[in-house]
Amino acid sequence: MTEPCPRCGVPVSGDKCPRCGVLVALYRVAMDKLRQGPVAAPARSPWPARPPTPAAGRDGVVERRRLVFHGSAGGLFGIQAVNVLFTLLTLGVFYFWGKTRVRAYLLGGTELEGDRLAYHGTGMELLVGFAKGVAVLFVPVALLTIVPQVYGVPDAVTSALSGMLSLLGLVLVPLAMVGARRYRLSRSSWRGIRFSFRGPAREFVGIFVVGSILTALTLGFYYPVFVTRQQAFMISHSYFGSGRFDFDGRGRELLGPFLLMVLLFLPTLGLSWFWFSARRQRFFTAHTRFGATRFRSTVTGGRLAWLTLSNVAAIVLTLGLAWPWTVVRGVRFAFRYLTLQGPLDLADVRQEAQAASATGEGLAGLLDADFGVS
Amino acid sequence: MWPAHYLDGRTPVRQAARVTIGPSGLEITLADGGASLRWPLAQVRQTQGFREGEQVRLERGGDLAEALLIDDVAFLSALRAAAPGAARAFHDPRRRRLRASLAGLAALVAVVLGAVLYTWGIPALAGIAAARVPVAWEVALGETAIAQLAPPARRCADPARQQRLDEITGALVATLPQPSYPFRVTVVDQPMVNAFATPGGFIVVFRGLLDRTASAEELAGVLAHEIQHVLHRDATRAILRQASTGILLAALLGDVSGVLAFGVDSARTLGDLRHSRAAEHEADHDGMRMLHAAAVDPEGMLTFFRGMQELEGTTPAAVRYLSTHPPAADRLQALAVLAAQRARPPVKLLAGYDWAEVKRICAR
Numbered sequence: 001m002t003e004p005c006p007r008c009g010v011p012v013s014g015d016k017c018p019r020c021g022v023l024v025a026l027y028r029v030a031m032d033k034l035r036q037g038p039v040a041a042p043a044r045s046p047w048p049a050r051p052p053t054p055a056a057g058r059d060g061v062v063e064r065r066r067l068v069f070h071g072s073a074g075g076l077f078g079i080q081a082v083n084v085l086f087t088l089l090t091l092g093v094f095y096f097w098g099k100t101r102v103r104a105y106l107l108g109g110t111e112l113e114g115d116r117l118a119y120h121g122t123g124m125e126l127l128v129g130f131a132k133g134v135a136v137l138f139v140p141v142a143l144l145t146i147v148p149q150v151y152g153v154p155d156a157v158t159s160a161l162s163g164m165l166s167l168l169g170l171v172l173v174p175l176a177m178v179g180a181r182r183y184r185l186s187r188s189s190w191r192g193i194r195f196s197f198r199g200p201a202r203e204f205v206g207i208f209v210v211g212s213i214l215t216a217l218t219l220g221f222y223y224p225v226f227v228t229r230q231q232a233f234m235i236s237h238s239y240f241g242s243g244r245f246d247f248d249g250r251g252r253e254l255l256g257p258f259l260l261m262v263l264l265f266l267p268t269l270g271l272s273w274f275w276f277s278a279r280r281q282r283f284f285t286a287h288t289r290f291g292a293t294r295f296r297s298t299v300t301g302g303r304l305a306w307l308t309l310s311n312v313a314a315i316v317l318t319l320g321l322a323w324p325w326t327v328v329r330g331v332r333f334a335f336r337y338l339t340l341q342g343p344l345d346l347a348d349v350r351q352e353a354q355a356a357s358a359t360g361e362g363l364a365g366l367l368d369a370d371f372g373v374s
Numbered sequence: 375m376w377p378a379h380y381l382d383g384r385t386p387v388r389q390a391a392r393v394t395i396g397p398s399g400l401e402i403t404l405a406d407g408g409a410s411l412r413w414p415l416a417q418v419r420q421t422q423g424f425r426e427g428e429q430v431r432l433e434r435g436g437d438l439a440e441a442l443l444i445d446d447v448a449f450l451s452a453l454r455a456a457a458p459g460a461a462r463a464f465h466d467p468r469r470r471r472l473r474a475s476l477a478g479l480a481a482l483v484a485v486v487l488g489a490v491l492y493t494w495g496i497p498a499l500a501g502i503a504a505a506r507v508p509v510a511w512e513v514a515l516g517e518t519a520i521a522q523l524a525p526p527a528r529r530c531a532d533p534a535r536q537q538r539l540d541e542i543t544g545a546l547v548a549t550l551p552q553p554s555y556p557f558r559v560t561v562v563d564q565p566m567v568n569a570f571a572t573p574g575g576f577i578v579v580f581r582g583l584l585d586r587t588a589s590a591e592e593l594a595g596v597l598a599h600e601i602q603h604v605l606h607r608d609a610t611r612a613i614l615r616q617a618s619t620g621i622l623l624a625a626l627l628g629d630v631s632g633v634l635a636f637g638v639d640s641a642r643t644l645g646d647l648r649h650s651r652a653a654e655h656e657a658d659h660d661g662m663r664m665l666h667a668a669a670v671d672p673e674g675m676l677t678f679f680r681g682m683q684e685l686e687g688t689t690p691a692a693v694r695y696l697s698t699h700p701p702a703a704d705r706l707q708a709l710a711v712l713a714a715q716r717a718r719p720p721v722k723l724l725a726g727y728d729w730a731e732v733k734r735i736c737a738r
Contacts, residue, residue, distance in 0.1 A: 070427040078425075078477030085484040088491070092621065108422045108429075115379070115388055115443070116429050118422065191388055192381035192441050241386060346386045353438055 065293075065340040069331050070116075071109030076324035079105055096130065097123030106331060107188060113344065120194075121187035121358070129183070129358025133176075136363055140168055172363065174208035175201055177234075179360005185238060186356035196354035199237030207233055224258040224280075225251030231284050240290065241349040249287030254280060274308065275301030285338065291345045299337040307333050376449050380404060380411075381441040393442065393449075395456045400432075402442060413442075415460040423447065424465045488622065496618045504611040509554055509574070512610055516574030520560065523570075524578050530561040530736035538724055538732045542594050543577075545723065546601060549667035555604055559597065563736045567685065571600040573610045581736045586681060590723040590732070591674025598661035598668075598675070605660075608653045658705055662712040671720035672713035679706055 083098030100123045107119040144161045178201045185195040211226035228251030235247035261276035278301040285297035311329065314322040380391040380402060390405035399414040413434050423430030423444075430449055433439035447467045454461040530536075539559050547553050555575030567582040577600045579593075587593045603609065665672050683706060724732065 072427060075425050075427065077481070078474060081477050081481035081484060085480040085487070088484060088487050088622075104422075105425070108431075109427060115381075116422065116431070118431065118441075120437070191386040192383045192439070193386045194438065349386050351384045351438055 062341050063343055065113060065344060067335040067338060067340075068111045069109050069328070069335055070111060071105055071328060071331075073325040073328045075109075076102070076105060076328055080324050093127070094123075096126035099123070099126060102327075103184075106327070110331075110335075112190060112340075115191050118189045119187055120189065121183070125183075125187075125358045126361065129360070129362035131362070132357075132359040133362030133364075136359065137172065141165065144168075170209050170212060171205055174205045176360050176363035177208075177230075178204045179357075180364035181234060181238075181360075182354075182356040183358045183361040186354055190240070193241040193349060193351050194353040196239045196352065197234075197237055197356075198239060198354060199233055204230075204233055220262075221255075221258075224254035227251070227280070228254060228284075235284075235288050239352065239354075242352040243291060243346070243349040246289040247284075247287055248289070249283055254283055271301075271305055274305035277301070278304045291348075292342045293344050294341045296339045296341055297337050298339075299333075303333075303337075376444055376446060376452075378402070379443045381443070383435065383438045383440045388443075391442070393444065395453055397456075400442070415457055415463070418463070420450075420464050423450065426470065491622055492619065496615055496622060500611050500615040500618060503614050504607045507573075507607070507610055512607070513556065513574035515610070515613075516572040516576040519572040520576045520578065523572070524560050524562045528562050528564065530563050530581065532735045532737075535732050535735040536561075538590075538727060539593075539735070542590055542723055543597055543601075545668050545670070546594060546598050546664055549664055550605075557601060557604070561735050567682075569596050569600055571603040571609065573604070573607065573613075575604050577601070577604070584733050584735070587678060587729075587733060589674055589677075589729050590727075591671045591720075592678040593674075593733075594668075594670045594723055595661070595665065595672070595675025595678050598664040598670075599657045600661075601664065602657040602660040603653070606653065606656060608650075608657070612650070655705070655708070658709055659712065662709055666716055669718060669721045670723060672709075672716060676706065676709055676713055679709065 079101050080098075083094065083101060086094035087098055100119070100121050103121065104119040107117040110117045144165050178197075178199060182197040182199075185197045188195045207229050211222065211229060214222040215226050228249055232247045232249065235245050238245045257276055257279045261272045264272035264275075278299045281299050281304075282297045285295045288295045307330065311322075311326040314326055376393045376395075378391045378393045380389045381387075382389075392403045392405070394401045394403075396412075399412055400418065402411040402413065404410070413432075417434050418432050419434075421431050421433050421441075422428050430444040430447060432442045432444070434442075450464050450467055453464055454466060539561070543557055543559050547557050557575040557577065559577045559579060561579050561581060561584055564580045565582040566580045567586055569577065569579045569583050571577045577597060579596070583596065584593065587596075662672060662675065665675060683703065
């Protein structure tokens with residue numbers, strides 16, 4: 001028996017469409033269900049209970065959702081202990097596998113609406129990415145520094161070359177930031193649907209180079225606009241399946257808090273930086289959207305300062321042994337002050353995974369460019 | 375029959391399902407619509423649910439797989455019991471306790487191994503590696519360092535006086551069976567009382583130190599000490615040690631970045647100081663022997679270090695402990711013993727020149 005595929009229309013004889021690969025019966029069931037809208041879970045016992053939805057949008061109350069972390073410091077400690085041992089025994093090669101294990105634990109322990117996130121990266125990908133990153137970084141650096149010295153180039157040429165080197169850094173850092181994000185999102189999923197990042201690297205290099213120069217020329221006062229433009233680029237090119245995230249913040253909103261932070265920096269012995277960081281975090285989060293879902297952060301400077309300072313103290317005092325505890329604490333902290341507000345509309349979201357290599361990730365590791373945009 | 379959720383890998387719709395473990399695979403019945411699926415066990419892989427707090431996640435298919443999520447970890451035990459042939463592909467929840475103790479053991483071994491590498495392994499490896507670095511590399515490294523540390527604009531280059539200093543260096547180097555490095559002494563116009571040697575035979579003396587010497591013999595003592603550092607390849611070894619300690623600490627501390635930079639740096643500095651104190655003693659010892667061989671009066675070196683000790687008396691004890699040079703009293707005692715072992719009478723250095731005049735190399 002042949003019937004048209006409900007998704008792409010190609011005649012299907014078995015239960016799987018030869019062109020788009022959907023399972024016809026399941027696709028139809030899913031579409032019917034979506035057409036009917038949300039249905040209350042059947043109360044029969046063999047089915048697992050639906051996760052409770054706090055407040056329904058229909059009642060005029062805003063729906064709220066939170067991310068929940070199920071991992072523990074002890075669990076992460078066990079993972080990291082094995083990672084360190086194997087890294088030492090393999091002269092560092094296991095490092096990439098260890099990193100993957102930690103990410104899988106952190107994402108696998110993160111729950112939204114009853115379902116966990118999942119990490120699909122592998123250590124081999126990171127190792128290859130690292131090797132490529134080394135090639136990308138060290139070949140030009142070696143050409144610009146060692147070769148002129150060996151051949152005794154005049155001083156004027158040497159200084160011109162070192163100028164080129166800093167320009168190269170100005171290009172490589174944004175490339176690494178975009179590459180790392182592209183890789184990490186492409187290897188993360190929720191409910192089987194991959195995240196992805198589709199921002200063109202060239203555009204971000206432009207934002208970064210122009211922003212760095214303007215920040216220098218304005219003695220730092222362009223900084224709030226600069227970080228907001230970076231955040232806008234990173235968020236608005238991020239996807240969950242076919243659904244896109246949006247960012248609608250304008251950097252000038254941060255200018256006032258930034259100036260206040262600068263003025264109070266010395267009188268507060270630098271603590272005003274935490275206040276500004278929290279302000280920036282709330283601003284970035286409040287302007288992020290996914291469909292009808294808005295994000296909201298209630299983090300405050302005092303709490304952020306306490307978290308950061310006590311984590312640093314814990315790591316220094318325990319010579320690094322407290323690292324897993326500080327990581328888990330950081331994740332819990334982030335989730336405690338983050339809510340998703342409004343209906344979570346997934347009806348139009350389809351799987352749309354994107355290919356990504358780990359070269360940018362390797363480059364980011366080398367440049368120590370591990371940036372906390374999420 | 376196990377309650378589960380099914381994800382088709384194409385839509386973000388989570389479908390309630392029931393799973394039964396059949397002889398050849400998993401039978402999955404979806405709650406809505408009642409469609410049922412059969413997963414042969416050979417095509418099923420487990421990707422989550424190896425640890426406490428994790429959901430059991432089974433996947434089937436390529437990169438964008440279908441997935442089956444089961445909350446009850448006892449499912450794994452049932453699956454392993456029902457299909458002993460495929461059991462190896464799935465995690466055994468009974469081994470979690472064992473794995474936890476193995477992780478604890480791994481932590482212990484890692485700490486011990488790290489400590490052993492830090493204390494003995496890296497210094498030993500750095501020593502072996504440093505001895506094999508070609509002289510030409512050391513010279514190239516020294517040239518780079520000297521261009522940074524003693525920029526040409528700050529050098530005191532009065533040709534006649536420089537020639538006197540080179541004579542002192544020449545007298546010391548002449549005692550070596552075969553001079554392996556092109557030793558060069560550079561005076562830098564800065565008031566600090568210090569001198570150092572880079573790999574490859576470049577010795578930098580600051581004007582402040584030169585001003586404090588009362589005779590050519592005193593400077594000869596300092597130079598003999600620095601020449602020994604070059605011959606022992608102390609700086610080369612320190613560079614190798616620093617780099618490998620950095621890598622070791624990065625491995626031990628994992629992804630910890632900027633936050634820990636401070637702690638890592640102090641650990642490295644403390645380690646360096648421990649090694650540098652031993653290196654200073656050796657440079658003193660062999661430097662004094664060089665003075666004997668060159669028939670230079672060792673009293674010069676002693677007098678100079680006595681002056682240093684007085685200078686040191688003005689710095690607090692805590693700083694003194696961490697200074698790169700060992701307590702001067704120790705050094706003086708050891709040096710005095712060595713100085714007394716002189717075999718032949720000393721010959722005056724730079725006879726016929728006024729030292730006070732020679733050391734004005736930076737005067738304009």
